[in-house]
Amino acid sequence: MQGNHTLAVQLIIFAAILDGLDGRLARMMSSNSKLGAELDSLADFLNFGVAPPLVLYFWALQDFRGLGWLAVLVYTICCVLRLARFNVASKADDENGTSAPKEYFVGVPSPAGALLVMWPLYVSFAFSDAAALPDILISTNLAFVGILMICRVPVWSFKTTRVSLENVKFVLLGAVMLGAALLIYPWSTLIVMCVVYTGMVLWCARPRLKGKSL
Numbered sequence: 070m071q072g073n074h075t076l077a078v079q080l081i082i083f084a085a086i087l088d089g090l091d092g093r094l095a096r097m098m099s100s101n102s103k104l105g106a107e108l109d110s111l112a113d114f115l116n117f118g119v120a121p122p123l124v125l126y127f128w129a130l131q132d133f134r135g136l137g138w139l140a141v142l143v144y145t146i147c148c149v150l151r152l153a154r155f156n157v158a159s160k161a162d163d164e165n166g167t168s169a170p171k172e173y174f175v176g177v178p179s180p181a182g183a184l185l186v187m188w189p190l191y192v193s194f195a196f197s198d199a200a201a202l203p204d205i206l207i208s209t210n211l212a213f214v215g216i217l218m219i220c221r222v223p224v225w226s227f228k229t230t231r232v233s234l235e236n237v238k239f240v241l242l243g244a245v246m247l248g249a250a251l252l253i254y255p256w257s258t259l260i261v262m263c264v265v266y267t268g269m270v271l272w273c274a275r276p277r278l279k280g281k282s283l
Contacts, residue, residue: 070127077124078190082259084116085180106159110152117183118148122211128190133204140208144186147215148179154219173223177214177270181224186214188263195256222274 091109095101122141130137154175177185189202189210250258 072127074124074128074190075194077120078187078194081116081120081124081183081187084112084120085184088113088116088180106156110156113179114149114152117179118145118152121183121186125187125190125207125211128193129201129207130204133208137204137208140211144182144211144215147219148182151176151179151182151218172226173273174226175224176220176222177217177224179218181266182214182218184259185217185263185266186211188260191256191259191263195254195260217270220274222270224270224273 088109092101095105122144126137126141130140155178158175189207192199192202247258
């Protein structure tokens, strides 16, 4: 609200990094609990369901009147529905004794949705001399990413990825190169990551787009 959009985006990205670590740290320290799981969902809703669309609204959509605010509400409602569905599924798995991480998410997870929905900001930061993106494009992107979160498309989960010993060196090299790119060219790298991730989601959605059952 103070107009420091760069810092706001950086803090949301930092929240996404912490979201990927908190569960692992809690399990390693044997401090995971049902209360922690509920607080995690609340933090996800605020960090990824409320903050990103509000940043976009204050950045570009205040002059778009009702349609801009409607797009914000669509995204936020989709995010809370996504989190509610995830919590219900997790509790059902716990009751059935099948709480191990799954290979696929159902719909885009909320941290990834937050990073995807902010790509207009990345473009603005990376190419400061470029013309402003149309408000209708930003609003459409908000609604589109929201729909991706509640759709039934299977999205690959990195949590279940296993790397063989002979490929560890390549994964480490890739991680170092990605980290360096994020430090040197953060906004351009995030744009590329959004394009790659969107392509992965569309690839996973092929069976449904073709009308086949999963």
